[in-house]
Amino acid sequence: MAAPATAAGAGQGQGEGKEYPGRLTLYVFLTCAVAATGGLIVGYDIGISGGVTSMDAFLQEFFPSVYRKEQAARGGGGQYCKFDSQLLTAFTSSLYLAALVASFFVASVARSLGRRWSMFGGGVSFLAGAALNAAARDVAMLIVGRILLGVGIGFAGLSIPIYLSEMAPHRLRGTLNIGLQLMITVGIFSANLVNYGAARIRGGWGWRLSLGLAAVPAGIITTGSLFLPDTPSSLISRGHHEQARRVLRRIRGTDDIEEEYGDLVAASEASGAVRRPWLDILRRRYRPQLAMAVLVPFFQQLTGINAIMFYAPVLFKTIGLGGDASLMSAVITGLVNIAATFVSIATVDRLGRRKLFFQGGCQMLLCQIVIGTLIGLEFGASWDGAIPKASAAAVVALICVYVAGFAWSWGPLGILVPSEIFPLEIRPAGQGVSVAVNMLGTFAVAQAFLPMLCRMRFGLFYFFGGWVLAMTLFVAAFLPETKGVPIEKMGVVWRTHWFWKRFVADEDGRAGHRDVEMDYRKADGIAVR
Numbered sequence: 321m322a323a324p325a326t327a328a329g330a331g332q333g334q335g336e337g338k339e340y341p342g343r344l345t346l347y348v349f350l351t352c353a354v355a356a357t358g359g360l361i362v363g364y365d366i367g368i369s370g371g372v373t374s375m376d377a378f379l380q381e382f383f384p385s386v387y388r389k390e391q392a393a394r395g396g397g398g399q400y401c402k403f404d405s406q407l408l409t410a411f412t413s414s415l416y417l418a419a420l421v422a423s424f425f426v427a428s429v430a431r432s433l434g435r436r437w438s439m440f441g442g443g444v445s446f447l448a449g450a451a452l453n454a455a456a457r458d459v460a461m462l463i464v465g466r467i468l469l470g471v472g473i474g475f476a477g478l479s480i481p482i483y484l485s486e487m488a489p490h491r492l493r494g495t496l497n498i499g500l501q502l503m504i505t506v507g508i509f510s511a512n513l514v515n516y517g518a519a520r521i522r523g524g525w526g527w528r529l530s531l532g533l534a535a536v537p538a539g540i541i542t543t544g545s546l547f548l549p550d551t552p553s554s555l556i557s558r559g560h561h562e563q564a565r566r567v568l569r570r571i572r573g574t575d576d577i578e579e580e581y582g583d584l585v586a587a588s589e590a591s592g593a594v595r596r597p598w599l600d601i602l603r604r605r606y607r608p609q610l611a612m613a614v615l616v617p618f619f620q621q622l623t624g625i626n627a628i629m630f631y632a633p634v635l636f637k638t639i640g641l642g643g644d645a646s647l648m649s650a651v652i653t654g655l656v657n658i659a660a661t662f663v664s665i666a667t668v669d670r671l672g673r674r675k676l677f678f679q680g681g682c683q684m685l686l687c688q689i690v691i692g693t694l695i696g697l698e699f700g701a702s703w704d705g706a707i708p709k710a711s712a713a714a715v716v717a718l719i720c721v722y723v724a725g726f727a728w729s730w731g732p733l734g735i736l737v738p739s740e741i742f743p744l745e746i747r748p749a750g751q752g753v754s755v756a757v758n759m760l761g762t763f764a765v766a767q768a769f770l771p772m773l774c775r776m777r778f779g780l781f782y783f784f785g786g787w788v789l790a791m792t793l794f795v796a797a798f799l800p801e802t803k804g805v806p807i808e809k810m811g812v813v814w815r816t817h818w819f820w821k822r823f824v825a826d827e828d829g830r831a832g833h834r835d836v837e838m839d840y841r842k843a844d845g846i847a848v849r
């Protein structure tokens with residue numbers, strides 16, 4: 321059923337979209353669900369490292385000096401610094417550097433072989449990494465394994481968000497895209513559970529189980545991707561027109577796909593002129609998208625979320641909860657993370673991206689101020705002994721509220737927004753930039769968190785809080801609303817934005833999308849200059 325086009329607000333560049341015929345079919349839902357399972361590998365890895373690096377047997381075997389330091393701190397004193405070791409953080413963060421490097425060449429694979437094969441490649445590399453890690457005999461094996469996992473994550477992080485955004489009917493793009501973040505949160509949570517169980521295994525081999533079980537999510541996406549069709553956009557841009565039509569008919573559940581197909585072809589033809597996406601992306605007319613591809617993931621990581629995700633067990637141990645209690649608390653934050661992601665799924669295409677960013681930002685900021693103050697008051701600058709039970713419980717509760725705020729705002733939207741703003745010709749390159757920045761940010765936080773906790777102590781929460789304030793103001797002023805705008809017509813949100821229009825306007829004539837966008841703007845009652 322074709323609904324009439326609705327009017328789009330200009331102001332912030334908000335655009336309500338037009339409607340193509342078709343509906344949400346079971347088929348598109350299932351393909352998106354299978355693709356989203358790739359998020360499990362990303363999440364599993366984020367959740368597993370913190371728990372493993374707090375297991376005594378693992379530390380004794382690979383990082384004996386950290387182990388001795390931790391033992392010495394058990395009697396009290398030095399709480400903020402007991403886990404500070406560069407080698408230990410290198411274990412955690414080597415993966416993110418590898419993913420960063422991988423995201424640069426995956427863009428070419430996604431462009432020339434399609435989104436599906438890049439997902440498959442990611443799964444295979446991740447499988448190999450899991451095997452190597454589970455069998456590790458020395459730090460070198462551990463780190464090579466982590467690098468393979470990182471390459472897997474680079475592949476998945478680049479191709480899955482694009483896949484989802486290209487398959488989804490645009491009215492439900494947010495909802496379906498967030499399936500990926502949902503799977504990331506499920507991955508983190510499963511990893512926390514596995515760690516909780518593995519830490520209890522006698523004989524000190526629990527960490528092998530934790531690292532080896534990464535093969536399960538890797539197996540799921542590797543096999544799953546073999547059954548997925550490629551996206552219509554990707555098929556068209558590689559010249560498979562009939563196949564693209566077939567997929568479009570099937571995913572929209574109607575034969576009346578010519579209008580959408582025509583727009584996709586127009587977008588693809590416009591993009592045909594772009595032969596060097598890595599250079600073209602630097603052109604002035606792509607400046608708004610490039611700015612977002614860099615800043616959105618950069619800010620996402622500076623919320624400080626991964627300080628919690630990686631190190632929740634360490635952090636909770638640091639504030640004096642026992643080993644088990646701290647893993648258990650990490651499990652609780654994991655559950656909150658999943659549950660709150662559903663809020664985003666349910667509201668993102670109705671409320672829009674901006675409202676969620678704004679509400680989530682305010683909630684995180686408040687929590688960070690209160691947590692910092694609470695820990696500061698309890699411990700001050702010198703940290704001796706454990707925090708009283710009531711205060712520790714309050715910190716855990718506040719961290720949950722903070723995680724919830726993140727999970728319906730910057731978590732999913734940090735993936736969704738970059739995947740939906742780029743025109744086809746530079747979409748993989750743009751997503752590559754976004755994944756690279758995300759990985760760099762994740763790496764920096766992973767690497768810097770323990771030394772920062774050691775030096776800034778409770779002030780660390782204020783540090784991240786300051787960034788959350790900055791990003792919330794940034795969104796208010798610079799991020800246009802993208803809900804409901806067809807992905808191939810996204811150019812309109814920049815052309816009607818108070819700030820960004822100056823970058824896109826002067827190259828209009830050469831933009832290629834001009835006609836398509838003009839039609840869209842006329843249809844939607846947007847003033848055409």
Ligand SMILES: OC[C@H]1O[C@](O)(CO)[C@@H](O)[C@@H]1O
Pocket residue numbers: 366501504505508620625626629657730731732734735762
């Ligand atoms: O759910 C939290 C997780 O979500 C991400 O931000 C990905 O969007 C990760 O970096 C983080 O660990």
